[in-house]
């Protein structure tokens with residue numbers, strides 16, 4: 001691709017912090033910083049991390065603080081971290097006896113299903129930092145070791161080069177220090193490091209598939225540093241290889257490796273990893289390639305027209321996450337106007353709204369932008385762009401069941417009869433809609449990884465499946481390598497609009513709205529979450545067992561109620577039909593919580609369904625069922 005090239009960083013002094021990329025994403029600068037410390041192979045002392053009070057709200061990790069973790073109690077933030085992630089240097093604080101220290105980390109606690117999440121910045125009372133740069137360094141090294149073992153197991157031929165891992169991040173304040181830490185971990189495993197800087201999660205996966213040596217792709221593995229829509233102080237890591245994202249068991253394995261690596265850290269090993277990273281790191285503007293591919297997909301889908309969105313006005317809300325690229329790098333080259341787009345600049349304080357299409361305030365913000373600007377269409381992304389939702393020209397949201405219905409309608413035109421896999425909380429109306437169009441609705445479990453893996457599995461056993469999508473806005477298509485990509489989901493909608501315009505069937509989002517006209521929607525649709533008090537004596541330390549007891553009691557009660565029927569096919573929790581609607585009670589994927597979804601044709605019917613649940617859950621004292629009052 002013109003203008004894109006890998007830049008090999010010359011060896012620089014260890015601990016050289018890199019500046020954030022310029023808007024083109026290609027420039028980088030280095031500052032050399034001398035470090036004077038007595039290197040020793042003696043293991044570093046591990047200390048617990050007391051919580052720090054914060055007045056600033058966003059404390060700083062200076063580069064010195066990152067490398068030899070201080071006794072956190074002694075740490076005081078000395079400057080503000082800017083929205084783009086550059087940080088001021090703070091004091092390097094060592095333990096009193098001159099012995100360097102590392103914070104104790106419980107690596108198991110960092111697992112969040114198929115990825116890693118935790119607290120990366122001080123500033124929130126009660127939330128101790130556990131995603132430190134050293135922890136990230138150990139995890140990244142663990143990931144590289146895991147890749148090597150995976151390749152061996154698969155009998156993959158060793159490439160004619162060093163293994164390499166690409167690293168990208170969203171707009172979080174801690175992104176910069178953690179990407180450097182991840183680079184050091186990858187380099188100390190003997191891999192090359194390719195830094196992408198600000199990037200989207202789907203682009204990171206894509207980099208394991210693209211074959212272009214000028215971009216140093218394919219990467220043998222890829223790390224996205226993100227905590228999706230979580231608050232400013234959190235961060236985490238998602239991992240990919242060319243077979244997709246890591247699963248739960250992979251993360252457990254990577255974290256076990258990381259814990260061992262971390263235990264072996266000495267000042268000497270930390271120094272060596274800095275040196276290794278300095279000579280093994282390149283920077284690449286991969287987003288240029290990724291966005292060019294999206295542009296090409298729309299052009300092709302619209303019949304080879306150069307500017308198929310000419311005359312369209314589309315506004316984007318990136319919530320100050322990583323998705324701001326979509327307006328200038330995807331929509332504008334396709335001819336669309338994008339004025340009125342908002343919150344495109346990366347800002348890890350997330351000053352406008354939570355970058356989450358599921359959030360009501362966020363959705364209201366993009367609806368308002370569409371109406372205020374009289375735009376044809378609105379698009380909203382989450383922080384790392386693996387989730388999205390849309391708004392039509394009338395300001396009506398296209399999310400949850402509506403987005404699934406729309407993508408299903410488009411996919412069913414292309415692949416008649418195909419199966420659509422969704423998560424468990426999708427509506428009965430959606431099933432009817434898909435079936436009326438001749439498709440099959442396979443309602444599976446909650447969790448984007450579960451949904452996507454089920455789509456892949458169904459294909460492998462001969463059940464043709466082209467779309468796997470969660471109500472959260474995570475969606476993957478077979479044609480796009482089952483990549484969980486919020487931007488590609490929007491590209492599918494843009495193609496439909498552009499193709500209709502090219503064929504003279506009218507401009508704007510009307511073609512989309514029309515496609516889901518037949519979708520029946522419930523008057524009441526709500527999710528209530530019942531927290532399980534883990535300290536309650538009835539729970540006995542096992543909230544899952546307790547939750548399952550609640551579900552068993554509900555099942556029994558429903559069986560005795562003639563107005564209710566248990567769904568014959570259901571993959572998680574108890575799904576029940578009755579009073580013209582349905583409810584689903586299930587265990588949360590990660591939390592000590594039982595979420596209850598109810599959909600009903602009226603408030604009265606919703607009340608009846610809630611009452612059927614209430615009479616059972618009320619008997620469980622460790623359960624906080626106060627949320628039921630919203631419906632009862």
Ligand SMILES: O=P(O)(O)OC[C@H]1O[C@H](O)[C@H](O)[C@@H](O)[C@@H]1O
Nearest residue numbers: 446447448472587588589590595
């Ligand atoms: O089970 P819940 O607590 O409702 O959470 C379910 C959600 O968990 C995570 O955030 C996953 O990334 C989502 O894909 C999933 O939908």
